[in-house]
Amino acid sequence: MxxxxxxxxxxxxxxxxxxxxxxxxxxxxxxxxxxxxxxxxxxxxxxxxxxxxxxxxxxxxxxxxxxxxxxxxxxxxxxxxxxxxxxxxxxxxxxxxxxxxxxxxxxxxxxxIALNELLGKTHAQRLGLVTPYEKNVNDAIRKNYASIGYEITEQREQHLGKTKNTEFGLVSEAQIGDMVAQVAAQNADVVTVYCTNLRGARAAVEWEKKHGITVLDSxxxxxxxxxxxxxxxxxxxxxxxxxxxxx
Missing domain, CATH: 3.40.50.12500 (Rossmann fold)
Structure with missing residues (x-):
């Protein structure tokens, strides 16, 4: 059974x-x-x-x-x-x-909680951040990761400056992929797509192969x-x- x-x-x-x-x-x-x-x-x-x-x-x-x-x-x-x-x-x-x-x-x-546990398993050295949020939200996220030993530099973060959640869900995979590519180009070895209303999970395999990174989609x-x-x-x-x- x-x-x-x-x-x-x-x-x-x-x-x-x-x-x-x-x-x-x-x-x-x-x-x-x-x-x-x-x-x-x-x-x-x-x-x-x-x-x-x-x-x-x-x-x-x-x-x-x-x-x-x-x-x-x-x-x-x-x-x-x-x-x-x-x-x-x-x-x-x-x-x-x-x-x-x-x-x-x-x-x-x-x-x-799961993402942070996975960070330890990936042995991340250079973490990149992709979100639809305003810059000050990204800055707060970066500060919290710095407190647990993961520095996200300004060059390794991308944001869209949006606040309305329904608009997050309209962002295309291609646009998310462009943001991932920009962060990966700054030598990130792990990139987190940090919003559960971004449609990034399905393309993670493609981005990992293309950029040689690990994707942590939320x-x-x-x-x-x-x-x-x-x-x-x-x-x-x-x-x-x-x-x-x-x-």
């Missing part, structure tokens, strides 16, 4: 990219002994900036409510597929995941983190980039 695994994902309400891409990544797991399904719950997020009202969207209570709705489906793990702790502070996701587990009994992870890192939590080796995912092949 096949093992049934249910993955629960918390989604920013205005995100249009992460659900189809997450489900597509999981569909590439072809294991007759596994039956994996993905289930989603939203909470309200419409803009990204450093303004107080934008940061207030990521308060604990609405995110915990979304997690509790996933718990009703008896999912095996809950993943927060968002990058807000990148500028708010990495401890925000640690606090959220502990609160989810305390409230539901279900293990939890996040895009950024949608894909959420999947990687959830699979680890339920003891499904990420190498079960084929064709979505180097992170699923790391030991």
């Amino acid at each position: 096949a093992r049934t695994v249910r993955l629960g994902v918390i989604v920013p309400s205005s995100n249009t990219a992460l659900e189809p891409l997450t489900s597509s990544i999981i569909s590439f797991i072809q294991d007759p002994n596994l039956e994996i399904t993905v289930h989603y719950s939203r909470f309200r997020v419409t803009t990204i900036s450093l303004a107080d009202d934008a940061n207030a969207q990521f308060q604990l209570d609405p995110m915990l409510s979304a997690a509790q709705l996933l718990a009703d489906a008896e999912v095996d793990v809950i993943g927060w597929s968002g990058t807000s702790s990148g500028w708010l502070g990495f401890d925000k996701d640690e606090i959220l995941c502990k609160a989810i587990q305390d409230a539901t009994g279900i293990p939890a992870t996040s895009s950024i 949608i894909a890192t959420t999947v990687w983190g959830m699979l680890h939590k339920v003891n499904v080796h990420p190498s079960a995912v084929k064709g979505w980039g180097a992170i699923f092949e790391l030991e």
